[in-house]
Structures are given as C-alpha cells and as structure tokens.
Amino acid sequence: xxxxILGPLLVRDAAGAHPVPAPKQRILLAALLMRRxxxxxxxxxxxxxxxxxxxxxxxxxxRNYVMRLRQVLGPAGERIxxxxxxxxxxxxxxxxxxxxFTDLRDRGLAxxxxxxxxxxxxxxxxxxALWRGPALMDVPSDALHREEADWLAETRLDALExxxxxxxxxxxxxxxxxxxxxxxxAHPERERFWAQLMTALDRDGRPHEALEAxxxxxxxxxxxxxxxxxxxxxxxxxxxxxxxxxxxxxLPPQLADFTGREREVALLxxxxxxxxxxxxxxxxxxxxxxxxxxxxxxxxxxxxVRAAFPDGALYAELGGVPGRAAERTGQVLWTxxxxxxxxxxSIPAGTAPRTALYRSVLADRRVLVVLDxxxxxxxxxxxxxxxxxxxxxxxxRxxxxxxPGARPLLLEPLAPAEGRRLLEGLLGPSRxxxxxxxxxxxVDLCDGLPLxxxxxxxxxxxxxxxxxxxxxxxxxxxxxxxxxLRVGTLDVRRALAESYASLDPRSAAAFRALGTEQPGxxxxxxxxxxxxxxxxxxxxxxxxxxxxxxxxxxxxxxxALARWVRREEGRGEGLSFGSRRTAGGVGVRASAAPAxxxxxxxP
Numbered sequence: 360x361x362x363x364i365l366g367p368l369l370v371r372d373a374a375g376a377h378p379v380p381a382p383k384q385r386i387l388l389a390a391l392l393m394r395r396x397x398x399x400x401x402x403x404x405x406x407x408x409x410x411x412x413x414x415x416x417x418x419x420x421x422r423n424y425v426m427r428l429r430q431v432l433g434p435a436g437e438r439i440x441x442x443x444x445x446x447x448x449x450x451x452x453x454x455x456x457x458x459x460f461t462d463l464r465d466r467g468l469a470x471x472x473x474x475x476x477x478x479x480x481x482x483x484x485x486x487x488a489l490w491r492g493p494a495l496m497d498v499p500s501d502a503l504h505r506e507e508a509d510w511l512a513e514t515r516l517d518a519l520e521x522x523x524x525x526x527x528x529x530x531x532x533x534x535x536x537x538x539x540x541x542x543x544x545a546h547p548e549r550e551r552f553w554a555q556l557m558t559a560l561d562r563d564g565r566p567h568e569a570l571e572a573x574x575x576x577x578x579x580x581x582x583x584x585x586x587x588x589x590x591x592x593x594x595x596x597x598x599x600x601x602x603x604x605x606x607x608x609x610l611p612p613q614l615a616d617f618t619g620r621e622r623e624v625a626l627l628x629x630x631x632x633x634x635x636x637x638x639x640x641x642x643x644x645x646x647x648x649x650x651x652x653x654x655x656x657x658x659x660x661x662x663x664v665r666a667a668f669p670d671g672a673l674y675a676e677l678g679g680v681p682g683r684a685a686e687r688t689g690q691v692l693w694t695x696x697x698x699x700x701x702x703x704x705s706i707p708a709g710t711a712p713r714t715a716l717y718r719s720v721l722a723d724r725r726v727l728v729v730l731d732x733x734x735x736x737x738x739x740x741x742x743x744x745x746x747x748x749x750x751x752x753x754x755x756r757x758x759x760x761x762x763p764g765a766r767p768l769l770l771e772p773l774a775p776a777e778g779r780r781l782l783e784g785l786l787g788p789s790r791x792x793x794x795x796x797x798x799x800x801x802v803d804l805c806d807g808l809p810l811x812x813x814x815x816x817x818x819x820x821x822x823x824x825x826x827x828x829x830x831x832x833x834x835x836x837x838x839x840x841x842x843x844l845r846v847g848t849l850d851v852r853r854a855l856a857e858s859y860a861s862l863d864p865r866s867a868a869a870f871r872a873l874g875t876e877q878p879g880x881x882x883x884x885x886x887x888x889x890x891x892x893x894x895x896x897x898x899x900x901x902x903x904x905x906x907x908x909x910x911x912x913x914x915x916x917x918x919a920l921a922r923w924v925r926r927e928e929g930r931g932e933g934l935s936f937g938s939r940r941t942a943g944g945v946g947v948r949a950s951a952a953p954a955x956x957x958x959x960x961x962p
Contacts, residue, residue: 360435363456364392365511366491368498370435377432382499383408384428387421389498391439391448393507395455398442410502457511460489464518471525480525486518520551532559543572547579550588554595561599569599570720571702593723600699600724601670610665610674610729613658618784619777620656623768627660630766631727631750632667638747639764645754647770648901649854650810653754654731656770661729661752668750670724675742678732688738692717695742714741725749736762756858758899772807772914775799781809785816790827797827804834805844806914810851817846840919855920858900869893870902871928873913874921 363369368385370377379385390407391399405413405421414420425446429436438449452458463486470479494511495503519542526535539556546552553576560569573588573596580586588596623645630643643660645653665672675691692713696706699720707713725748733739733755739762743751759765773781782798783791791798805811815834819825834840844851862870869890894911897903902920904912913921 360438360450360454361456362392362450362454363491364389365456365460365489365494367496369456369491370432372433372435374433377435379428379431381427384424384431385498386500386503387424387428389495389500389503391446392450392455395448395450395458398445398447400445404446407500407503410500456489460486460518461514463489464514464521467518467525468521471521476525476528480522480529483518483522483525487515487522490515516546516549520549520555523552523555527555527558527562532562535559536563543576548583550576550580550592554592557595557599561602566599566602567702570596570699571705573599597670597724600720610661610672611658613662614655616784617655617659618781619773620652620659623656623770624660624663626768627656627752628664631660631664631752634748640744640746640749640751642743642751642753642762642765644759644762644765644767645752645770646756646758646767648756649858650808650851651770651772652809653770655809657729657731657752657754661727665727668725668727670726672727672729674729674731676731677734677738688741689713692741696720710741717741718745721746721749723747727752730754733757733759735759756901773802773809774807775802778802778805778807778812781812782816785813786819794827797831800831801827801834804831804840804915806916808851808916810849810854811844811916814844814846814849814851817849837915837919837922840916841923851916852920852923855902855916858902859920859924862896862900865890866893866896866900870897870921871925873903874918874925
C-alpha cells in the first residue's frame with residue numbers, strides 16, 4: 360500500500376490507484392494522512408473540511424464523508440478506523456511518501472556531514488524524486504495549506520539546498536548553474552540559493568557574474584523583505600570579492616634592487632597596519648620631489664603589509680594632466696569597478712554615482728588601496744576606502760595637507776651613504792668600490808635622487824669603457840647635466856619640469872630668477888627681491904629646500920632646470936611640455952619622447 364501527499368493525493372495498492380474525486384473527501388483523507396497513526400478529533404476534521412465554518416450538521420455529514428471515502432479507497436478504506444471522538448488512518452511509516460522523503464533527506468544530510476558526498480547526492484536526489492508537485496496540491500483547504508503545505512514546501516527547498524551543496528562539492532558547478540538560476544528566480548528570498556549560485560559562477564571561472572548576482576540579491580532582499588543580505592551571503596560575497604581582488608588587482612612588482620629607506624618603510628608598515636580606535640581606515644601619504652622614489656617606497660611597504668588585508672589590494676595610477684584630475688578620477692573609478700566585476704552597462708556616468716557604487720562594493724571589506732601619483736585631495740577622496748580595517752597608501756608631490764586623517768611622510772633625497780649603497784647595488788660592488796671618490800661625486804652631483812642615480816647606472820651599463828670619474832666629469836658641467844641625465848624613458852629633466860609646470864606665474868618667475876643667483880659659501884640662495892610667498896610655493900613644489908626659517912637652498916639640479924627654462928624663454932620659443940603649457944606662458948619640453956611618468960618613480 361502506498362499513500363502520497365507530496366503532490367496530488369495518492370492512494371495505490373496492488374490493484375492500482377484509487378482516485379478520490381470529491382473535494383471534501385480529499386480534505387478528510389489529507390488531514391488523516393498528515394497525522395498518520397494518530398487519532399484526529401472530529402471537531403478538528405470539521406474545521407479543516409469546512410475551513411473553520413462547519414455547519415450544525417457537521418458531525419453527521421462528516422460520518423457520511425468517512426463512509427464514502429472508505430468505499431472509494433477499496434481495501435485501503437479499512438485503514439480508516441473510528442476512535443472515540445475522532446478518526447485514525449493506520450499506515451506503516453514506509454507507506455507514506457512524506458516519511459520516506461524525510462528519511463532519505465536525513466540520511467543524505469548525515470552522509471554530507473560525513474563527507475560521503477556522492478552517496479549524499481544520490482540519497483537527496485531520491486528524496487526529491489518523491490515529489491510529484493506541490494504538497495497537497497489538489498486539496499482545497501486554505502487552513503490545511505496554511506498549516507501543512509507551507510512547511511512541507513520549506514522542507515523540499517531545504518533538501519534542494521542540500522543537494523545543490525553536494526553537487527557543488529563534487530565539482531558539478533556547470534551543470535548546477537541552470538537550476539540555480541531557476542531557483543533564485545522562483546525563490547528570491549532564499550539567500551542560500553543566491554550564495555550557491557555565486558559559488559557556482561565563481562568556480563566556473565565567472566567571478567564577475569558572481570558579484571553581479573550578489574548585487575541582484577541585495578536589490579531583491581531590500582525590495583521584498585526590507586533587509587540586507589545575511590551572514591552566509593555576505594561571507595560568500597567577501598570570499599568571491601577577495602579572490603577577484605587578488606587576481607585582478609595585484610600590486611605592481613616592487614623593484615628587485617630596492618635599497619635603503621628602512622626607516623621610512625618601517626614607519627609606513629606600522630601606520631598601515633595600525634587599527635584606528637574608531638575603525639576608520641588609515642591614510643598614509645608619501646610625499647616628496649620628483650625622482651626621489653615615492654612610488655618605490657610605497658610599493659615596498661604595500662608588499663610587506665599585503666597579508667594584513669585579507670580582501671586584497673587595489674592599485675591605481677593617477678598620473679595625468681593636473682588640471683583634469685577630476686576627469687581622471689572618474690576614469691579610474693570606471694576601471695576599478697569594471698575589474699571588480701561590475702558590468703560596463705551597470706557602471707553609472709559621473710564621478711559621484713561611481714563613487715557611491717565603488718564604496719558599496721568595498722563596504723565591510725578590509726582592503727589596501729594604493730593610489731600612485733595623486734594631484735590633490737579632491738582627486739583622492741572618491742577613491743579612499745571606507746571599510747573598517749582598510750587603509751590607503753598615497754604618493755604625491757603635493758603635501759596634501761587638506762586631506763583629513765592623512766599622515767604625511769616626507770621622502771628626502773638619499774643621504775650620501777644610502778646613495779652609494781644604491782649605486783653599488785645597481786653597478787655591482789666591485790665597479791663602485793674601484794672608484795669610491797667618483798662614486799661619492801656621482802651621488803652628490805645627482806642631488807641624492809634615486810632616479811638620477813639609476814640613469815647614471817644605466818648609462819654606465821651601456822658604456823663599459825667609461826669610468827665613474829668620466830661620467831662625473833660630464834655631470835659637473837651645469838649646462839650639460841640635464842642632457843646627461845636621460846636614458847630611454849628615464850629623464851630627470853622631464854621629472855623636474857613636471858613640478859615646474861604646476862607652478863603659478865609668480866612662483867614660476869621666482870624660480871627662473873633664482874637660476875641666475877649664485878649661492879653663498881654655505882649653499883644658501885641670496886633672496887634679494889624674490890617674493891617670500893613664491894619661495895614657500897617653491898618649497899612646496901620640492902624645487903627649493905628650506906633647512907631653517909628664512910633660509911633656502913637651491914639644489915644643483917633645480918638650478919640647472921631654472922637656467923635651462925630661462926634660456927629657452929630667452930629664445931622666445933613657446934615650447935610645450937606634453938600637451939600642456941606651463942605657468943607664465945613659458946613652455947617646457949624635457950625631451951622629444953612622449954610625456955609619460957614612470958609608474959614607479961624609481962626608488
């Protein structure tokens with residue numbers, strides 16, 4: 360004998376099925392089957408048969424229904440027994456599909472927990488195969504559906520979740536995708552189906568689609584339930600996003616020959632991993648002049664602390680025309696959002712909506728964001744992370760004093776000993792050791808700038824017959840030094856000229872005037888009639904040093920640039936630097952090569 364409630368009512372014996380055509384008799388049979396082996400009071404049956412409004416003759420009518428039901432069921436009708444105050448349907452557990460389903464589901468769950476995954480999948484498939492449609496689907500009782508059908512539907516969905524978990528654990532994500540898409544459409548409130556869909560997409564090599572599925576789930580849950588995603592769905596999102604960040608946003612490689620800067624790197628790593636009492640992200644700023652090695656120091660620190668940010672690291676190069684920094688920010692946001700899995704049609708136009716989306720994608724994520732070559736605080740604000748435990752590491756020639764919460768680290772030129780160490784690392788210890796005085800002279804002539812020292816090493820590498828003293832002699836000529844400090848894309852004049860190009864007209868004029876002054880015996884620049892405010896602007900631009908109040912030093916390479924700019928101005932040629940013109944109408948072009956900033960600023 361077989362009884363079924365998981366779909367249309369079913370009563371079947373060796374002779375075949377026994378359909379129950381009368382609706383109220385189906386309600387009666389379903390009520391008895393739901394309490395298999397237990398007496399069901401007459402009053403309870405009457406409430407279910409007449410949906411809470413039984414007639415006065417309910418007792419008599421109910422007895423007639425039971426009699427007719429026994430007749431319709433044939434031999435199975437004998438299973439309906441009259442008990443004091445009610446009726447009972449006698450059936451063995453294995454004769455009812457609900458019991459068989461529950462047994463198979465429980466065994467499947469146990470097998471899944473015991474890592475017998477293929478066996479668990481088979482058991483769960485067999486359990487779900489017992490369903491022939493929605494439970495009690497042909498039973499016309501609102502009360503019975505409210506009390507029984509809803510929880511029965513939940514048990515089926517629970518079993519579906521378990522089976523999908525088994526399928527995913529067996530690596531069948533591709534086969535599971537179609538069904539999971541149908542399940543999330545049919546049951547959008549079930550967060551586990553969304554989590555399983557995200558997992559299947561991620562394992563199928565489609566992490567960006569997985570992240571888009573999370574955003575759809577967010578919208579559905581907010582619209583249907585007014586709640587945010589729960590812990591399981593958020594954790595799935597975090598896992599997929601972390602993997603996406605680690606694969607799509609790896610930091611640029613740090614320089615293999617990075618030398619020195621131990622103190623600065625230690626300060627940065629300490630700050631980036633320090634937990635702010637309020638949970639606010641840390642913001643570290645590495646500032647300094649052209650060619651001083653800001654990007655190399657930042658990348659060195661970023662690689663050292665990367666493990667402290669489990670959700671990954673983002674890197675963005677912010678170089679470009681300073682006057683169009685806001686436009687560049689919008690472009691960077693678009694690139695980051697696309698790399699994070701946001702489909703291009705879903706990325707809004709405009710910096711403000713892109714910023715809002717970017718922050719929502721990174722919400723509650725612990726990430727490190729490295730922003731290289733910033734032009735100002737306004738450009739940076741939309742790109743800073745907001746999640747607790749996150750951090751931003753910024754490089755900029757600007758001091759960014761107006762960036763709230765930022766802790767600046769001023770990177771000075773290399774000290775003589777550190778400069779020699781870098782030169783030794785670039786040339787090899789034997790070549791530098793053979794000419795210690797010439798090596799020291801090169802460091803001095805390069806103003807301790809790592810970029811300039813790298814140019815020297817590159818030129819000496821391509822001229823094995825040159826001695827260090829020979830190159831030092833060439834650099835000693837102030838009229839030629841900037842021509843000498845250029846090889847390939849490494850160009851000291853270009854780097855310094857970018858700082859000059861950012862000056863206002865008064866500061867630019869002051870800088871050109873300083874090129875004609877001769878320093879005193881202590882290296883200080885005679886002030887004469889030079890505007891004091893303009894001098895401070897030159898200090899901010901790292902073209903002039905201020906070792907003490909009202910005392911200024913013009914580094915030799917800055918002096919060479921000032922003289923070169925003044926000389927070009929005297930020719931009356933409006934030279935351009937890249938696509939922009941410099942302050943005061945004076946154009947600067949460092950070389951004929953296309954204007955392009957080295958992404959790592961070389962240490």
